[in-house]
Amino acid sequence: MHVLVTGATGFVGGHLVPALRAADHEVRALVRDPERYDGPDSVDVVTGDLLDPGSFEAALDGVDAAYYLVHSMHAGDDYAERDRRAARNFQQAADDAGVDRVVYLGGLGEDDGALSEHLRSRREVEFILGEGAYDLTTFRAAIIIGAGSASFRMIRELTARLPVMLTPRWVRTDCHPIAIDDVVAYLTRALDAPAAGGETYEIGGPDVMSYAEILKRTGRLVGAGEPVIVPVPVLTPRLSAYWVGLMTDVPSTVARPLIQGLKTPVVADAGPVREVFGVELTPFDEAVKLALDERRCLEAARAAAPAGGASG
Numbered sequence: 001m002h003v004l005v006t007g008a009t010g011f012v013g014g015h016l017v018p019a020l021r022a023a024d025h026e027v028r029a030l031v032r033d034p035e036r037y038d039g040p041d042s043v044d045v046v047t048g049d050l051l052d053p054g055s056f057e058a059a060l061d062g063v064d065a066a067y068y069l070v071h072s073m074h075a076g077d078d079y080a081e082r083d084r085r086a087a088r089n090f091q092q093a094a095d096d097a098g099v100d101r102v103v104y105l106g107g108l109g110e111d112d113g114a115l116s117e118h119l120r121s122r123r124e125v126e127f128i129l130g131e132g133a134y135d136l137t138t139f140r141a142a143i144i145i146g147a148g149s150a151s152f153r154m155i156r157e158l159t160a161r162l163p164v165m166l167t168p169r170w171v172r173t174d175c176h177p178i179a180i181d182d183v184v185a186y187l188t189r190a191l192d193a194p195a196a197g198g199e200t201y202e203i204g205g206p207d208v209m210s211y212a213e214i215l216k217r218t219g220r221l222v223g224a225g226e227p228v229i230v231p232v233p234v235l236t237p238r239l240s241a242y243w244v245g246l247m248t249d250v251p252s253t254v255a256r257p258l259i260q261g262l263k264t265p266v267v268a269d270a271g272p273v274r275e276v277f278g279v280e281l282t283p284f285d286e287a288v289k290l291a292l293d294e295r296r297c298l299e300a301a302r303a304a305a306p307a308g309g310a311s312g
Contacts, residue, residue, distance in 0.1 A: 002026045007069030011148035030059045050086035060097035068104045080121040087128040108142045108266035116260040135197025142266040145287040146180030147294040157248035159219035164228045170263040171212045176204030179287035185279045204268035207284040
């Protein structure tokens with residue numbers, strides 16, 4: 001199958017493209033900056049920007065299916081408006097190109113007023129994509145465990161650097177993390193499941209736990225020991241984001257929408273997706289170990305790269 005991946009230089013896209021090639025699909029990657037792309041040589045790399053109509057439409061020519069993995073959180077406070085425009089531009093172009101299937105990865109959370117701005121934006125993108133003439137398959141996930149995940153990076157760096165944490169009350173909220181390999185397995189298998197067109201699936205790993213438990217277990221696995229966690233009622237998500245921005249390498253512009261989403265319980269009803277796709281799920285501790293090993297390998301590769309060379 002001829003497949004387009006948008007957001008191919010991102011965390012999920014970077015893992016998905018090699019998996020699609022391994023499954024013998026012809027892959028085209030849409031990127032804004034080809035110098036940042038570090039995927040398989042067999043991939044057709046096309047430059048374009050979903051926010052710039054006229055720059056990307058050719059990437060959809062001859063495509064059977066497309067993955068929508070774009071978000072604009074790094075752009076700052078206007079990310080929701082940017083994501084809205086990008087989704088609309090893509091939906092119209094995909095219809096014009098006659099794309100048969102679109103696969104979208106969004107966020108978990110009940111459709112009610114408790115959704116954070118970030119999760120509402122993810123749901124709005126889902127709604128816009130759903131207006132297309134193609135079949136849309138949507139997967140909704142919470143925290144994805146992997147070396148390039150902003151959420152996991154935030155957790156890993158906090159546990160490695162802070163033996164004692166003052167946290168908002170959301171630290172007791174339930175979450176359903178999932179390994180990046182499992183997410184990629186679902187995304188890849190969607191192409192071989194015609195019945196998945198028009199369906200929405202909630203996905204999560206085998207372990208449901210509070211954010212406090214995620215922090216403690218990650219602390220043990222990174223070798224820092226379990227952090228002492230002290231929930232503080234007056235510590236708001238906004239203050240927490242600034243604190244995370246100071247204590248980790250995750251920018252506060254990214255940390256703030258992520259943290260605001262943490263106050264919402266995100267537990268998947270994963271029975272339907274297991275019946276359709278049968279993915280063997282990765283336990284949380286193993287997912288963290290794999291993410292840490294991948295990070296060490298990436299750092300070693302960058303250290304070994306010649307001066308002036310690019311490595312992703």
